[in-house]
Amino acid sequence: MSARPALRFFTAARTGAAPTFRSSIRTPFQRRVQTAAETNVEPPSPQSGFSKFFNSPVGPKTVHFWAPIMKWGLVLAGVADFARPAESLSLTQNMALMATGAIWTRWCFIIKPRNLFLAAVNFFLFCVGSTQVTRILMYQxxxxxxxxxxxxxxxxxxxxxxxxxxxxxxxxxxxxxxxx
Structure with missing residues (x-):
């Protein structure tokens, strides 16, 4: 609790005015609205599309942008393995890629900020992994x-x-x- 109500009481007593306790006490549901002149803050200027993307919570300044970029390398490596014979592919490795893609695709919709770019790369990782697992099982x-x-x-x-x-x-x- 602040000392402000007591200070107002003594100031009011010195000037002869009636003390005003209730005017300074607000319930949690009431809040004082400040105008722009009181805060001395200029309203934000409209941003261009690139600056919105650059400064967004999933923009290039964050790991939420660079992690999916790096993960596309796994997807491209899996796509390149389509040309390899099924006998030279690893079942456990491709099952791990498939499981990782499925789990993280779901997780991308739960975490905040929701990252659709990361969800897309994980979905494609699941698709590549499941295609390779199917090829390996058919070969076996x-x-x-x-x-x-x-x-x-x-x-x-x-x-x-x-x-x-x-x-x-x-x-x-x-x-x-x-x-x-």
Missing amino acids: QSLKGDSMGSEVKKAATEQAQVVEEAVKDPKGALEKAKVN
């Missing part, structure tokens, strides 16, 4: 043998042979089932 599946469709066909023909044998010789099929 092709090394194991046939595709899923041909594996299903093989399993179906094996089951059809078992059913045909059971229809021709039910007792033999029962004995084979007991042995297995």
